[in-house]
Amino acid sequence: MIIGTPKEIKNQEYRVGLIPSGAHTLVLNGHRVLIEAGAGLGSGFTDEEYRKAGAEIVGTAAEVFEQSDMIIKVKEPQRVEYEMLREDQILFTYLHLAPDPAQTTGLVKSRATCIAYETITDQYNSLPLLTPMSEVAGRMSIQVGAFYLQRTHGGLGLLLGGVPGVAPAEVLIVGGGIVGLNAAKMAVGMGARVTILETSAHRMRYLDDVFGARITCLSSNPYNIEARLKVSDLVVGAVLIPGASAPKLINKQQITTLMKPGSVIVDVAVDQGGCLETTRATTHDDPVFKVGDVTHYCVANMPGAVPRTSTIALTNVTLPYALKLANQGAVNAVKNDAHLKAGVNVYRGAITYRAVAEAQNLEYTPLDELIH
Numbered sequence: 001m002i003i004g005t006p007k008e009i010k011n012q013e014y015r016v017g018l019i020p021s022g023a024h025t026l027v028l029n030g031h032r033v034l035i036e037a038g039a040g041l042g043s044g045f046t047d048e049e050y051r052k053a054g055a056e057i058v059g060t061a062a063e064v065f066e067q068s069d070m071i072i073k074v075k076e077p078q079r080v081e082y083e084m085l086r087e088d089q090i091l092f093t094y095l096h097l098a099p100d101p102a103q104t105t106g107l108v109k110s111r112a113t114c115i116a117y118e119t120i121t122d123q124y125n126s127l128p129l130l131t132p133m134s135e136v137a138g139r140m141s142i143q144v145g146a147f148y149l150q151r152t153h154g155g156l157g158l159l160l161g162g163v164p165g166v167a168p169a170e171v172l173i174v175g176g177g178i179v180g181l182n183a184a185k186m187a188v189g190m191g192a193r194v195t196i197l198e199t200s201a202h203r204m205r206y207l208d209d210v211f212g213a214r215i216t217c218l219s220s221n222p223y224n225i226e227a228r229l230k231v232s233d234l235v236v237g238a239v240l241i242p243g244a245s246a247p248k249l250i251n252k253q254q255i256t257t258l259m260k261p262g263s264v265i266v267d268v269a270v271d272q273g274g275c276l277e278t279t280r281a282t283t284h285d286d287p288v289f290k291v292g293d294v295t296h297y298c299v300a301n302m303p304g305a306v307p308r309t310s311t312i313a314l315t316n317v318t319l320p321y322a323l324k325l326a327n328q329g330a331v332n333a334v335k336n337d338a339h340l341k342a343g344v345n346v347y348r349g350a351i352t353y354r355a356v357a358e359a360q361n362l363e364y365t366p367l368d369e370l371i372h
Contacts, residue, residue: 004068008073012285012304017073022322025323033056076094089112098355135179148264149233154262154295160192174225184211238268239269246272246274255278276296283299341367351364352365
């Protein structure tokens, strides 16, 4: 199989879908690997490193798309990219289709086999290809939140951990999954007072086992959300429903009437539409906006700001699946692996992931009806 990796073109996206060691593994398995010139530079990988690994360097993304049987990326394809896809190709990347009708339409029209990192499952009922980026984004949420709490950046002027004689900041984390857990680790480590809101009793017990008395874990409901918004200095949106749009748990009125002027919200759920009524996707070039006097940070590719860490963490977990797809072909690979099958969101012009179809009121077709 010919596997191609283009340079990412989303705003301030420096990650790359395949690193030299991964290219080397694919080549050793008899495959041909094409890398767009300069694709790895943002993550610190030179074209020469790819050449030494056995990959071929090509000049443009168009050449990568034209020649490749499988495209391995990081972020969802932009319009110029999905318009280059064709029916006999595999697209293997993050898609986040539920809140993105334009991309969904483009992928359906391409008739390519589109496999989303974020909906592949494992034997532990978790999302192994989403986990490393959720870990990065969760940790980053506290860093950027602390930055925007500084008065010079429009915030309350609070040091997250306080100092002797001065109380630390109050951090509210809505959602106790991978993002929430990692946000809490950072916030606790910096000395903040941390509250996590979570719906699952099982998960709350786990968080209690991890953190003990260092955090407060409460049941996530409208009453507790409102009560905590009144006292919180930094709020992290960390809600995820796999493959579906995030629920809107906090509305504009609550933000403008309950939250302190100068407080900060970081909505990590922005890739799935965000868990705030006020969320709109921003970029690393222009990362924040205000609703009332509350700063919103809603960058849709947060891990792209730390591409070296993010790329290595991501490709550590994506490579085994990429190798399976390359060695067996898409149809055989998903027939042989139910967890990989869960990643197929679009196949030959049909939407094969229920949550995406329901989010956009489109027809859902079970993949098993299409691959006999």
